[in-house]
Amino acid sequence: MIRQTKQRQAILEVVERSHDHPTAAQVYERVQQVLPGVGYATVYRNLAALAEEGMIQEIRVGEVTQYDRRSDRHDHAVCGRCGKLVDVMVPLPSEVVQAVLEQSGFQVAGHHTEVFGLCADCR
Amino acid sequence: MIRQTKQRQAILEVVERSHDHPTAAQVYERVQQVLPGVGYATVYRNLAALAEEGMIQEIRVGEVTQYDRRSDRHDHAVCGRCGKLVDVMVPLPSEVVQAVLEQSGFQVAGHHTEVFGLCADCR
DNA sequence: AAGATAATGAAACTCGTTCTCATTTTGGAT
């Protein structure tokens, strides 16, 4: 049974309020402001649990995992110069999905696209 | 100046001969067969160097980095059940790229799509 | 062959993340 705890709520609120894509360490820091004393393990455990429940989303960019409040499917654009990460939509046309099936035999259940380039500021 | 060493050659050959997508640890093991005594550091250093030169390709899947002999652009399909990773092509239609530009202001230089689902064997 | 310097191997070290375990909280049953 999944229980309601102050830590869990605080962690969820922090992610939901964040308008960037915080890493676990950043979530940890922000949670400290609200609820000092929360341990790293708790933050990691809850981020993983919340992601599993679909309340938040995990994104792996390079060597760190970042968390995202959005729960709807979306993709990411990463700036090659400043590293900024922004949400974008990259819909895959059904003929592309069909082509993947033909190439690989995979029954496609989901997809995620990472686009790289230069953000508006870095251009 | 970049020097030619037996280790470097062995590492490149191992990746080129591999028809799966070996992790650094797997490359290490396979190199041992050919050239015992090679250190982890050497494997990592050379994989990174070869990737930088564009001789091989680095793919980050979850928490490990895998290496791929293919040097042309391509995408990946990951099986959610057995973890198998296969190469596929997911071309992005120009109108999709255009839409990303409009959404984000990004000048798109490249992209990589990960498709998840069930492979032919796991279906 | 000689010298400059790039590459190597071993081991120590990062750093993000997970595990362990004793203690505290939670929520349903009484």
Add this chain to the structure above:
DNA sequence: ATCCAAAATGAGAACGAGTTTCATTATCTT
């Protein structure tokens, strides 16, 4: 309201991929 089993917590140890350090070795240029 109280009790209790199970779930969650916090502290710190442990883990694992990858990187750094540094003394030694190998490679190129002359």
